[in-house]
Amino acid sequence: MPLELHFITSLWAHLLWPLVKILFWVSVGLIAANFIEALNWTHRLASLTRPLVRLGRLSTVSGASFSMAFFSGVTANTMLAEAFDKGQLSKKELVLANLFNGLPRFFLHLPTVFFLTAPLIKMAALVYLALTFAAAMLQTVLVVIGGRILLPPLQGKQGEIGAPAREKTDWQHALDKSLKRFQKRIKGLIYFTVPVYILFYFLGKYGFFVWLENFFATQAWFLAWLKPQSLGIVMAHVTVEFSSGLAAAGALLADKSLSYKEVVLALLVGNILSTPIRAVRHQFPYYVGIFTPKLAVELVGVSQILRLASVIAVGLGYYLMPIG
Numbered sequence: 437m438p439l440e441l442h443f444i445t446s447l448w449a450h451l452l453w454p455l456v457k458i459l460f461w462v463s464v465g466l467i468a469a470n471f472i473e474a475l476n477w478t479h480r481l482a483s484l485t486r487p488l489v490r491l492g493r494l495s496t497v498s499g500a501s502f503s504m505a506f507f508s509g510v511t512a513n514t515m516l517a518e519a520f521d522k523g524q525l526s527k528k529e530l531v532l533a534n535l536f537n538g539l540p541r542f543f544l545h546l547p548t549v550f551f552l553t554a555p556l557i558k559m560a561a562l563v564y565l566a567l568t569f570a571a572a573m574l575q576t577v578l579v580v581i582g583g584r585i586l587l588p589p590l591q592g593k594q595g596e597i598g599a600p601a602r603e604k605t606d607w608q609h610a611l612d613k614s615l616k617r618f619q620k621r622i623k624g625l626i627y628f629t630v631p632v633y634i635l636f637y638f639l640g641k642y643g644f645f646v647w648l649e650n651f652f653a654t655q656a657w658f659l660a661w662l663k664p665q666s667l668g669i670v671m672a673h674v675t676v677e678f679s680s681g682l683a684a685a686g687a688l689l690a691d692k693s694l695s696y697k698e699v700v701l702a703l704l705v706g707n708i709l710s711t712p713i714r715a716v717r718h719q720f721p722y723y724v725g726i727f728t729p730k731l732a733v734e735l736v737g738v739s740q741i742l743r744l745a746s747v748i749a750v751g752l753g754y755y756l757m758p759i760g
């Protein structure tokens with residue numbers, strides 16, 4: 437294959453096509469969020485999570501976003517961004533609502549993770565999933581407590597469903613309204629998302645993320661408490677991908693080099709070290725298409741800090757348990 441043709445096909449496969457897909461799905465999320473808002477469905481979606489919403493002093497939009505996050509994270513975040521731009525959410529509630537969506541994100545990825553882990557590490561998969569679920573639940577509890585402390589009490593009917601219901605809108609009018617709002621947002625979406633994604637593509641192409649992942653894997657002196665065999669799982673998890681760590685774990689379990697507990701702890705450590713890098717690499721580029729760049733940095737940063745703290749707390753508790 438000629439060099440020029442190889443360059444073009446590589447650019448299409450690894451940069452342009454993924455960028456097109458991101459822009460497409462974020463655009464779909466924008467339209468869907470505006471459509472839901474135009475139909476006045478947010479209070480209905482929020483009512484599905486009424487106890488948690490009331491307990492955390494969160495508004496209609498936050499509750500609706502939580503419900504929507506079980507189906508589409510992009511649409512859920514777009515609902516928050518739209519409400520924040522309109523002044524319907526404070527900065528504190530926006531941050532808390534984004535963190536609140538951690539539990540739906542767990543369930544959104546649960547089927548894939550389960551069917552990937554179960555064949556390779558068998559019973560250890562159930563323990564690993566239970567611990568990551570516990571971490572997601574802990575994060576949710578912390579967000580609810582944070583809402584109780586940081587947000588003012590809900591007023592009037594907000595305490596019941598998050599906001600009073602408004603008059604009904606027909607589907608055609610709602611669609612027209614959502615498309616008009618989309619046209620206003622699409623320019624900003626392209627303006628921020630495209631250059632950021634291209635920048636991160638070339639950072640990855642020239643080895644920045646590989647260097648960063650290798651640095652964490654090789655300089656992790658704080659993992660001396662793990663067995664040497666466990667470090668192989670961690671390095672595979674961090675430097676390649678989750679499935680590579682699982683393959684290594686499955687092989688070590690098969691020859692009885694490691695116990696279930698040691699495998700689960702190694703996977704948790706790999707999760708802790710790899711997820712922030714992958715969040716910056718994959719999550720941040722589409723966040724800047726929904727939120728402002730500064731806000732995107734804050735939301736991704738805070739969510740990763742809380743997620744890491746939750747996984748570490750759960751992992752530490754498991755480590756101290758006299759089993760395995």
